[in-house]
Amino acid sequence: LRIKGNSMESKIRFILIQNRAGKTRLAKWYMQFDDDEKQKLIEEVHAVVTVRDAKHTNFVEFRNFKIIYRRYAGLYFCICVDVTDNNLAYLEAIHNFVEVLNEYFHNVCELDLVFNFYKVYTVVDEMFLAGEIRETSQTKVLKQLLMLQSLE
């Protein structure tokens, strides 16, 4: 009987939103890295995903992990997970998250993520926490976000 993955590490190592030019629009880390390592990872992820096109899968082996990613217009949404994790589940977790952003920002565009960067973290924390999926119902997440929006 095999134990799936290393149970003491987070499932999700980090979540990144990057544009094609390599600018990071969101970096959420669930594992300890110092600033230099983070920068290196960001550059490597960018290098890996931007060379891929429609003939490739949405999964890339990356160091001892793997990256599940999808491109939405000019933005790459990347989730770095354990090699034993469920690829399609995380691919759709990304889509679920993007649909929430889209609803919350009313047809979200890259600039929304720039000017409201501090709110994007709130959205992330509603849906992901401690490297795990926290909430998947778009209805519930949006309800909560709208409530928070109304607070002073």
Next chain:
Amino acid sequence: MPAVSKGDGMRGLAVFISDIRNCKSKEAEIKRINKELANIRSKFKGDKALDGYSKKKYVCKLLFIFLLGHDIDFGHMEAVNLLSSNKYTEKQIGYLFISVLVNSNSELIRLINNAIKNDLSSRNPTFMCLALHCIANVGSREMAEAFAGEIPRILVAGDTMDSVKQSAALCLLRLYKTSPDLVLMGEWTSRVVHLLNDQHMGVVTAAISLITCLSQKNPDEFKTCVSLAVSRLSRIVSSASTDLQDYTYYFVPAPWLSCKLLRLLQCYPPPEDGAVKGRLVECLETILNKAQEPPKSKKVQHSNAKNAILFEAISLIIHYDSEPNLLVRACNQLGQFLQHRETNLRYLALESMCTLASSEFSHEAVKTHIETVINALKTERDVSVRQRAADLLYAMCDRSNAKQIVAEMLSYLETADYSIREEMVLKVAILAEKYAVDYSWYVDTILNLIRIAGDYVSEEVWYRVIQIVINRDDVQGYAAKTVFEALQAPACHENMVKVGGYILGEFGNLIAGDPRSSPLVQFNLLHSKFHLCSVPTRALLLSAYIKFINLFPETKSTIQEVLRSDSQIRNSDVELQQRAVEYLKLSSIASTDVLATVLEEMPPFPERESSILAKLKKKKGPGAVSVNELEEGKREAGELNGGGERGGDTHSPTSLPLFSQTTITHSFSHIISSSLVLEDRMQNVVKNNHKQMFFCF
């Protein structure tokens, strides 16, 4: 500029961000930032106490500057002050700042923990969640010490709001991972497990991650979760599409929760209770059935969600490895995916089938797909998919299809990316050895490996082919002939010269009768490569030359002349010089009998050391292995010592005359003959490849 929300405005922040975006150069940006930093510094130091709104705005600006990539060395105190505000927007920014810019100043830590404590006991769910999220994001030892006792209480308390429970569960998970000694589950275990029955699916989703981690570390204490998980899964899988409204995603009920439940079940063996097991099997069958039904939606999100559950279910079926019917059905379903138009599915099917291949129940079913997999190897455009196909071929290989698979892998190797060649070479070598019935096929395969991917043929591989040829009488002539032919190629790889030099040195006599491979022809062939080779190869060739003198006295003068030349006896490399000098002397003074004794044919290599012995030795050191264990190891003679009367010899290096010892120690005596060496090597290479994979397109 997009509309900033009415709630908190922070117009100053929006203006600042615009300014930065409008900077035409890096220098301009730095200038603008420094200006702002100076402004903020003066505001923070100012006589007037800042109001909450301003503090929030400036802390947020600092955060933005930090996220742009500039160092921030102040603002922590102000951020911590924001935590004690009773306004959500101010608290939120405070918590965000300290979560992103974690500071290890003990005074700050004390203040932060104090603020968190207040928020946790505030009974305001929004504030409680902010505090819990901060702990989950930072997860420091100090926080664990302060709160590890409190959080389980919050998690299971009857009056805790659902959203707070979700956050508490995952917060506790984080603390457990970073400071397991401080999180004592004892009294909370059954109530935490019971969260699987919560009516709020989000709570279940969060709690199950906690339970899964705890189960992996304490399986016995948490085993009651199995039947609860099965019930929950069963209810989801059989639910109508109108149930679970909020948790239905593109017509798929609770896909992520279903996957998590299936994952939790993989921490345990199949349920012992018959009813529970029956219900679970029914569940798995339903999931497999659904995969065959026409889809409820054409959207890829629908099929991805459905298939996420399917793949996780198949993973569970493979983990149990006990339901032949389910295993075969899983295999058939994956077989269909092998030809799906979506690359993702083909990739996942290949990957999943690889594990199915090793189950005795499904191994044969997997083999039926060999043609599709071979086709994938040849035609897939994404290299990672081709690699999964190669892995699957390796996994499904057995006696019945070894020749076909090895041939396909060799052909793939001719055009494979450089990053995966070493792994492929090792795989082919292992398969060729494992399934060889006919050792001439084995020799051909290895020589082909050297020809196609010589640079990636590591020492372990070509040492192995030599060991096998030495130990098997029946293939020695064939090896000599084949290697002789291979050396004819104008540009042959140095590894081929090494193998060829060694084999001709030992067995060249077996083909010397044919004038096309007479002794002098063999010598000239080898010597023609000499100057192109590295020092270790030349050393090997010199040994071959002295062996030739023994085997073929007619070559003595020709070879002696070569040995005598300045480039040999005055060679700047000590090893080469020593060999040339000693071999030259040996050939002049030794009588034919002595020469024949010294240069006697190599004895068979010592038997394969059992892997158990090897592991024992590694753990305990060489002296720790008992005589009995050694005897057992000897009895584990491999198929490789197939040479009849030559099998079973164990010549230790020290029992042979001095000169032979030199040649042996210079050659292979340090190798413990075992294909397990190759397999170890392969595991290491595969691990390294995962790190380097992104270099291939």
